Each structure stands twice: as structure tokens, then as C-alpha cells.
Amino acid sequence: MPSLFLLDFYFPARLRRTPAPRSSRPNTAKRKKVWIEMIIGLPKEIKNNEFRVGLTPSAARAFIRAGHTVLVEPGAGLGAGFEDLEYVDAGAQLEKQTEQLWAKSNLIVKVKEPMPSEYPFFHKGLILYTYLHLAVSPSLTQALLHSGVNAVAYETISDQAGDLPCLTPMSEIAGRMAVQEGAKYLEKTYQGRGVLLSGVPGVERGRVTILGGGSVGTNACRLAIGMGAHVTVLDINSRRLAYLDSIFPRQITTLYATRDNIQHALAQADLVIGAALLPGRSTPKLVEREDLALMKPGAVIVDVSVDQGGCAETSHPTTHDDPIFYVDGIVHYCVSNMPGAVARTATQALVNATLPYGLKLADRGLENACLSDPGLMTGLNCYAGQCTCPGVAEALRLEYAAPETLLA
Numbered sequence: 108m109p110s111l112f113l114l115d116f117y118f119p120a121r122l123r124r125t126p127a128p129r130s131s132r133p134n135t136a137k138r139k140k141v142w143i144e145m146i147i148g149l150p151k152e153i154k155n156n157e158f159r160v161g162l163t164p165s166a167a168r169a170f171i172r173a174g175h176t177v178l179v180e181p182g183a184g185l186g187a188g189f190e191d192l193e194y195v196d197a198g199a200q201l202e203k204q205t206e207q208l209w210a211k212s213n214l215i216v217k218v219k220e221p222m223p224s225e226y227p228f229f230h231k232g233l234i235l236y237t238y239l240h241l242a243v244s245p246s247l248t249q250a251l252l253h254s255g256v257n258a259v260a261y262e263t264i265s266d267q268a269g270d271l272p273c274l275t276p277m278s279e280i281a282g283r284m285a286v287q288e289g290a291k292y293l294e295k296t297y298q299g300r301g302v303l304l305s306g307v308p309g310v311e312r313g314r315v316t317i318l319g320g321g322s323v324g325t326n327a328c329r330l331a332i333g334m335g336a337h338v339t340v341l342d343i344n345s346r347r348l349a350y351l352d353s354i355f356p357r358q359i360t361t362l363y364a365t366r367d368n369i370q371h372a373l374a375q376a377d378l379v380i381g382a383a384l385l386p387g388r389s390t391p392k393l394v395e396r397e398d399l400a401l402m403k404p405g406a407v408i409v410d411v412s413v414d415q416g417g418c419a420e421t422s423h424p425t426t427h428d429d430p431i432f433y434v435d436g437i438v439h440y441c442v443s444n445m446p447g448a449v450a451r452t453a454t455q456a457l458v459n460a461t462l463p464y465g466l467k468l469a470d471r472g473l474e475n476a477c478l479s480d481p482g483l484m485t486g487l488n489c490y491a492g493q494c495t496c497p498g499v500a501e502a503l504r505l506e507y508a509a510p511e512t513l514l515a
Contacts, residue, residue, distance in 0.1 A: 149161055285382070286304075
């Protein structure tokens with residue numbers, strides 16, 4: 108059972124309830140569930156063409172009905188089609204000064220990782236709840252550790268089945284978009300091969316190679332099959348390959364991801380989709396620079412995993428404003444926030460997944476919420492100036508601190 112005094116250290120005095128004298132407190136068995144009033148801040152996303160928002164008006168209302176205060180930066184939801192008035196009608200308050208919104212808040216709910224211009228807003232004890240991808244962001248990691256921010260990353264929260272519930276909805280969207288965007292950049296206008304994935308009668312269909320059979324890969328399969336492409340999926344999990352083969356019978360080719368099989372599939376592909384993931388860790392480089400010489404001139408790589416470093420050695424993050432670049436005649440599409448382009452759909456799907464965990468953090472406080480939910484504990488990447496995610500610690504060569512020990 109965690110000490111309730113931990114809450115006193117991390118929340119301003121005006122927000123916490125005064126504890127009863129020790130002698131008059133009920134014993135642990137009869138103690139009521141921990142509850143603390145929080146101020147939740149919803150800033151506007153400032154990453155290039157990031158139109159999603161961390162809370163819908165309906166989600167803001169859920170926090171308010173639970174007894175918390177929600178501060179919203181004006182215009183935060185406009186990109187996803189949510190007007191300021193909708194948040195006000197839900198009971199939220201508008202805070203025009205971005206710095207003040209961060210300063211007043213105990214819990215900041217975002218979509219994407221903070222940009223460097225937001226680092227000065229960090230303050231000790233703040234809970235930051237968003238996508239972080241720290242394994243490839245040493246500067247952000249150091250800023251979080253130095254400031255004492257307690258950072259909970261959507262992408263490493265797990266459930267009882269070992270899945271990543273807050274990452275899954277964006278993976279589903281990104282997987283489908285990967286085929287859509289890849290098909291576009293195969294057009295000759297963009298120096299692509301000029302191949303139509305569906306083919307036409309009398310002409311061979313386009314070939315799609317998908318590296319990784321998880322949520323991104325499965326959804327990429329679904330859309331590529333729907334377009335009529337010839338699809339090959341590679342993974343190192345034989346059970347996953349068997350599952351994909353069962354749900355797409357006679358519609359795809361599955362291959363175990365050996366080096367030889369990867370190179371063979373790359374040589375055949377018109378479109379390659381990078382869909383590999385190691386939760387919390389840097390993505391392995393499955394496509395090396397020398398492999399580009401095996402590929403057809405004008406072939407396209409859509410590297411969905413670029414926010415964790417990318418599957419291709421030649422990948423680097425791009426934006427919706429400038430989404431592609433060329434290396435050795437191969438088109439690279441490496442936008443790191445692909446779902447931001449379909450902001451309303453993506454926001455609703457994301458909030459459906461993140462809201463239950465956000466309410467736990469607000470109602471119980473970070474320590475009690477994590478200790479009562481091991482899956483939420485895996486989402487804790489930074490706590491009180493220490494790195495609490497093994498994948499991040501390994502990637503950035505930081506000392507790892509077990510969150511169970513720190514919180515207890």
C-alpha cells in the first residue's frame with residue numbers, strides 16, 4: 108500500500124485535502140479510495156500540421172464531472188473540429204496564456220511530444236500525459252529529467268493481454284494511411300515508379316512489402332488487399348504470421364523476417380511499409396542503405412515507425428508540409444505524425460483509449476494510479492528526475508530506476 112504522503116509532495120497545498128491527525132485516521136482496511144482534485148491543462152499542439160487535440164469536449168466533461176478543473180488553451184480543438192464554446196459548455200475554462208496554463212496545471216494532456224519551445228514550461232511534479240517516444244529524443248528526455256516532470260507515455264502503457272491500448276488506435280490509422288500515401292507517391296508526378304497498386308486487366312498488380320505484422324502491418328494489409336495489390340508481410344513472430352495468414356487466407360504471402368527474405372521482398376516491392384515496433388525502444392534497422400540498390404528505381408518507402416527511429420537506415424522524420432525525400436532513387440515518406448492529417452477521426456479514436464487512464468491519474472494521483480494498475484505503470488517513463496522506462500534507459504544509456512521501488 109503506497110504512502111498517501113507522497114501526494115502532498117507533488118501537488119500544491121491549495122489543491123490537496125488536509126490529512127487527518129495520525130491518531131484519528133481509520134486503519135488501512137477501512138480507508139476510503141484516494142481522491143484528489145486536479146487541474147488538467149489542455150494546450151494547443153504546436154508540432155507541424157498537428158491538428159489533433161488531447162481531449163474532446165466530452166472527455167473534458169468527464170474530468171469535470173469527476174470533480175476536477177479543466178483549463179483549455181483557446182483554439183486547442185479547432186484543428187479537430189471542436190470549438191472553444193464546446194469546451195466552455197462542457198464546464199472547462201479558457202486560459203489564454205500558454206505559460207499560465209502549464210504553470211497552473213497538475214496534469215497536462217497532449218497528443219504529441221512537447222517541442223523545445225515548451226520545455227521552459229516544465230515544472231517539478233507536473234504529470235505529462237502524451238506520446239513521447241523518448242528513446243530517440245535525448246534532448247526532451249534530459250529536459251524532463253532535469254525539471255522533475257513525471258512523464259507518462261501513451262505508447263508504453265500496456266494492458267493485461269500485453270497489448271498497447273493507447274497506441275493501437277493511431278497504429279490502425281497510420282497503417283491504413285501508409286498504403287494510401289504510398290499509392291500517391293508511386294505516381295510519376297513525385298518521381299515514383301508510375302505503378303497503380305490495383306493494376307488493370309492484362310497488367311500486373313503493384314507489390315507491397317510490409318515489415319512488421321502488428322497493428323500497423325495488419326491495417327496496412329487490409330487496405331492494400333482492398334486496393335488489389337500483391338501483399339507480402341514479414342515478421343519474426345511465427346504465431347503472428349499464422350494469425351495473419353488465417354484472417355487473410357490466400358490474399359497475402361507471409362515470410363519469416365530473415366535478412367535474406369527481407370532483401371528478396373525489397374527487390375520485388377513497389378511500396379515498402381515500415382511497421383516494426385519494439386515498445387519504448389529504438390526501431391531495428393531492417394532496411395540498410397545498401398539495400399536500396401536492390402530496389403526498383405522510384406519505389407516508395409513509407410516508414411511508419413520513424414517516430415521510434417525508423418525501420419530504414421536512410422529514414423529521418425519529415426512533416427506534412429514537406430513529407431518526402433529521395434535517397435538513391437527511392438522515395439521516402441517519413442511523416443512522424445501521420446494521423447494528424449485526419450485529426451477529427453484520430454482525436455476521437457485516441458481519446459477513447461486514453462481517457463480511462465487519464466481519469467485514474469486525476470482521481471488517484473500518479474503514485475496510487477500506477478501502483479494499482481501495472482499496465483499504467485509501464486507507461487511511466489520519467490519520475491522525480493529518474494528514468495523509469497527500461498527501453499529508454501537502454502537506448503539513451505541512462506541509469507534505470509524501477510518505478511515499483513520509487514513509487515512504493
